[in-house]
Amino acid sequence: MTAIEARGLKKSYGKFVALDGINLRVDEGRILGLIGPNGAGKSTALNAALGLTAFEGSLSVLGRNPWTERDSLMTDVCFIADVAVLPRWMKVSQAVDYVAGVHPRFDRAKAEALLAKTAIRMNSRVRQLSKGMVTQLHLALVMSIDARLLVLDEPTLGLDIIYRKQFYDSLLNDYFDKSRTIIVTTHQVEEIEHILTDVVFIDRGKILLDSAMDAVAERYAELMVTPENLAAARALRPIHERQVFGRGVLLFADVDRQTLSELGEVRTPSLADLFVAIVGGAAHQGAAA
Amino acid sequence: MSAPSDTFDPTIAATPPAPAHAVRPFYWSVRRELWENRSLFVAPIVAAAVVLLGFLVSMSMLSHFHKLTSLADLDSGDMAAPFGAAAVLVMLAGFIVALFYSLGALHNERRDRSILFWKSMPVSDFLTVLSKAAIPLLVMPAIVLGVVFPLHFVMLVVEMVVFAAHGLSPMALLSSLDPVARETMLIYGLITAAIWYVPVFGWLFLVSGWARRVTFLWAILPPIGLCVFEQIALGTHHIANLLGHRLFGAADAAFNSPTPGSALHIMVADMDPLGFIGRLDVWLGIVIGAAFFGAAVWLRRYRDPI
Numbered sequence: 001m002t003a004i005e006a007r008g009l010k011k012s013y014g015k016f017v018a019l020d021g022i023n024l025r026v027d028e029g030r031i032l033g034l035i036g037p038n039g040a041g042k043s044t045a046l047n048a049a050l051g052l053t054a055f056e057g058s059l060s061v062l063g064r065n066p067w068t069e070r071d072s073l074m075t076d077v078c079f080i081a082d083v084a085v086l087p088r089w090m091k092v093s094q095a096v097d098y099v100a101g102v103h104p105r106f107d108r109a110k111a112e113a114l115l116a117k118t119a120i121r122m123n124s125r126v127r128q129l130s131k132g133m134v135t136q137l138h139l140a141l142v143m144s145i146d147a148r149l150l151v152l153d154e155p156t157l158g159l160d161i162i163y164r165k166q167f168y169d170s171l172l173n174d175y176f177d178k179s180r181t182i183i184v185t186t187h188q189v190e191e192i193e194h195i196l197t198d199v200v201f202i203d204r205g206k207i208l209l210d211s212a213m214d215a216v217a218e219r220y221a222e223l224m225v226t227p228e229n230l231a232a233a234r235a236l237r238p239i240h241e242r243q244v245f246g247r248g249v250l251l252f253a254d255v256d257r258q259t260l261s262e263l264g265e266v267r268t269p270s271l272a273d274l275f276v277a278i279v280g281g282a283a284h285q286g287a288a289a
Numbered sequence: 290m291s292a293p294s295d296t297f298d299p300t301i302a303a304t305p306p307a308p309a310h311a312v313r314p315f316y317w318s319v320r321r322e323l324w325e326n327r328s329l330f331v332a333p334i335v336a337a338a339v340v341l342l343g344f345l346v347s348m349s350m351l352s353h354f355h356k357l358t359s360l361a362d363l364d365s366g367d368m369a370a371p372f373g374a375a376a377v378l379v380m381l382a383g384f385i386v387a388l389f390y391s392l393g394a395l396h397n398e399r400r401d402r403s404i405l406f407w408k409s410m411p412v413s414d415f416l417t418v419l420s421k422a423a424i425p426l427l428v429m430p431a432i433v434l435g436v437v438f439p440l441h442f443v444m445l446v447v448e449m450v451v452f453a454a455h456g457l458s459p460m461a462l463l464s465s466l467d468p469v470a471r472e473t474m475l476i477y478g479l480i481t482a483a484i485w486y487v488p489v490f491g492w493l494f495l496v497s498g499w500a501r502r503v504t505f506l507w508a509i510l511p512p513i514g515l516c517v518f519e520q521i522a523l524g525t526h527h528i529a530n531l532l533g534h535r536l537f538g539a540a541d542a543a544f545n546s547p548t549p550g551s552a553l554h555i556m557v558a559d560m561d562p563l564g565f566i567g568r569l570d571v572w573l574g575i576v577i578g579a580a581f582f583g584a585a586v587w588l589r590r591y592r593d594p595i
Contacts, residue, residue, distance in 0.1 A: 047593075050408075050409075052408065052593065053593050071411070071413040074408075074410065074411040075411040078409055079409045080409070081405035081406075081409065082402065085402045085403055085405040085406045086403065087325065087398075087401065087403040087406065088401065088403075089324070089325050090321075090324065090325075094321070094324050097317070098317055098320075099410065101312060101313055101314070101317030102312050102317050102318070102410050102411065103312065104311070104312050138406075142409075
């Protein structure tokens, strides 16, 4: 079953093209990382999928057009659009009451169990919670909703590493199963790459890489080359080259690992390094942690 | 952290998903408005407290400085006036709070970005605006009733006790004040006012959903600009008359008042429900107001939320 299917998805703001006719297909039961520098079109793509913004081209989310069928879509889709959008005046108990009162798929007992594991108290107001606790609260609410698609747009922005790690561990352990689909965007690529099943690089409204994580490991290889082999390695046409401790680190696509291993140490590149290689130096800050 | 939350608790993940349960999105949406805007009921209660305090002081002065010998010593209007004034003051407090509420109803959620949370819930934009519109049009009249009824009751009991203390018949006072007729009039006045002000609240909702900043100025400057333009260009002031009629004409439309504008002395006999629902301006107001609310729904649904 397909969770999301986009064909020729396009969105412009005046002359600025945020999405330049992208094609994307996400199957159910996947965890997709959508990675790109600021202004690459990540949030625009997610907003289109959530029915928050109009678009050109065709886009189907769980079999529905998100722009015209948003109301029914929201029963099956849940999202954390940005950090700190929970209303600051609300009490934690009110947030639980409200979601239980409006969402038919909300499991109150699960939310209370998740919150009991945190330091959040039910009678606190959101404004009294730390940024990390607000995110924990939002995640507890969202994870207690039996949604088929969960969209997380920079859910851990501005949080310290302890909360970030807990966030993704909790998501994987207490929420994810094969009937759900998760799409997540983040700047902290290295923290989520171990939980992803699929990855998409996006820059300037275009998709530069769309691959399953297994295929990334098969297709791309990173070679730490010894100086005497540098010329031979360069002849194999690396897609990117950088220097680490005076040694060349070359990134190859579709080059046999056996061939490379004769020239130095071969390993699978990290998503961050692959991102820098593919999206390029200009977008470097977008991939940095 | 009170407990390490990265330890995997199998009991939570193993819990089978709860079957879809019944929801009451309208009820909970209205409740959440009351959670956020506590002034909606605090202001009428405070107004009632002020009225009650003033009334108690006046009653104690009355019993100290006047020697009441018979009901005829007092104009029955003097005894009735505080009840009317109390109702009008609480209504006014509620009305002003409802105006400010409406101006923020669709703006505050965009300013603090919480609209992205509300829109992640399966509550349609139509239902959201409907629940918000219910605040000035249904909930506020109910709050005013809920505050004025007990207030009037306490005032009535106090007056009767003062009368009894002076050896006068409390029952004579009761029949002269006719509380049933008074409260009927209050209910009628609240219902007609809510209908009359539909276009005013609709306009505030539209501005609230449309303006990115300074909603208050966007709410009042365009109507004033229209009046000024008409005055200068044509030398007439139809628009000003129309707006003035809408803002201050609720009682005139609902009551056959021999003295227009003196709300305190409107009598029960002046209630004119048939005349009210037969008025063209009442129906035009409803239609225009509904169009404003509809436009507010459209904006919340189809415009980029932030």
